[in-house]
Amino acid sequence: MPHEVLSPPAEHDVPEIVLEYPDNRLLVELCGEFDRNLSQVEHALQLQIIRRGNQLVLMGEPHARLRGMEVLDTLYLRLEKGQHIEPGDIDGALRLGQGSAGETGDGQMEMFAASDVEIETRKKTVRPRTEAQKAYVKALFRHELAFGIGPAGTGKTYLAVAAGVNMMITGQVDKMILSRPAVEAGERLGFLPGDMKDKVDPYMQPLYDALNDFFPAKQVQKMLEEKKIEIAPLAFMRGRTLSNAFVVLDEAQNATTMQMKMFLTRLGEGSRMVITGDRSQVDLPRGVTSGLREAETLLGKVQGISFNYFTSKDVVRHPLVARIIEAYDAADERSG
Incomplete structure (x- = not known):
């Protein structure tokens, strides 16, 4: 003691x-x-x-x-x-x-x-805080394709980006590619001011935030200019083969079935891929199947792919966030 x-x-x-x-x-x-x-x-x-x-x-x-x-x-x-x-x-x-x-x-x-599992980055050491996070971090380093599924605030994207930064600075991959579906949640892209980059950047902001936690700001900007780090909407991935890269697809619940298949088949030699999402926050039009849900069904038993799940107990934001998630989950169970 x-x-x-x-x-x-x-x-x-x-x-x-x-x-x-x-x-x-x-x-x-x-x-x-x-x-x-x-x-x-x-x-x-x-x-x-x-x-x-x-x-x-x-x-x-x-x-x-x-x-x-x-x-x-x-x-x-x-x-x-x-x-x-x-x-x-x-x-x-x-x-x-x-x-x-x-x-x-x-x-x-x-x-x-x-806390015997940790991820070294340029600015800080990242340590998982729950059993589910610990298992997830291990999966990120052990599997070429890993899924992290659970509610907001459980560290799915943050830990994935930290793992990617670690693999970059240790030479395991040459670059990082971070992507999200640019799905509108109430506001249309076309109504936002500016060119395509200006329209898309707000959707990518959580990925920029994570990177700035692990690299000095000037280094992030330099790597973005040199294409060592790419942050782009999911639609921009079509036709590419992503080799020697650490690839993260965030908010994957908003990818359609075709988009998910397209993205998964981009995996190239020497690459790692992480898919994160929250099944309770699908913003796709009514009647459109979430590619994340279908991937769970089709790939759950495929060798070499890991699925890690989080609950409200793994929320690492404000404690109130966990209670909010639990309240919504309870309401869904009653209505279901």
């Missing part, structure tokens, strides 16, 4: 748990600037945490105190392994520690603390 418990466990109706951590330097990072990390845990668990020297005093409901101790231990273990703590890591620890019946998930907290 990373701490010494100086008061009895919470289930014995003691009003507080006192934790003492051995490394004061790590404790400072655990607490965060102006104790903001502790505040995040307090708010999430309806708990009060008081810092006294190298001790943390947890006060609140018995279950909340135990959960708080578990989350703080997990985060401290990450620090002991030389990792840093970001707000998303705290959200991840809070979410992973909670099973369906309010109990600790089997081995998930240990995996989160160990």
Whole structure:
């Protein structure tokens, strides 16, 4: 254990748990600037945490105190392994520690603390925060064609782009090609101002955002100019053979059956391909079959292709996003 418990466990109706951590330097990072990390845990668990020297005093409901101790231990273990703590890591620890019946998930907290899977990029090290993300990252490096399917905010595209950046900087591929279907969600392309690039760029912005997280901005611009990185609508892929490249198709639920077949058959020698999508956010016209759904049916048992699935428990955006997704899923089940 990373701490010494100086008061009895919470289930014995003691009003507080006192934790003492051995490394004061790590404790400072655990607490965060102006104790903001502790505040995040307090708010999430309806708990009060008081810092006294190298001790943390947890006060609140018995279950909340135990959960708080578990989350703080997990985060401290990450620090002991030389990792840093970001707000998303705290959200991840809070979410992973909670099973369906309010109990600790089997081995998930240990995996989160160990985080033995990571992706090195130019600007940062990216680590999966859930079991599903960990399996997905492994699949990205093990398979030539990988699917990541699940709701928004689960890191499908972000982790795929991070893996592509890693393969580029380590020389496994020569370039990256990032694509999305330019499907309108309420506003027609033709009504937007500017030339074709101006019309298309808003659809590609999430891919630019991910790249800028992993490369310095000037380097991204240079690689775009040199065509080492290409960001283009799905329609622009027709007729090409994509060799020695890391290729990502984002928002694949909005690809038609013909577009999906066209894209999948672009895979060339020495390339890796990742298809990401959310089956609940199809923007295709009524009656048009999603190519992602058909690909799942046809390719599910094809050797060399991996399918990884995410749920609301894997959401790494604001915790409220997970609750919103769960509410919509519940409504869909009732209407279905």
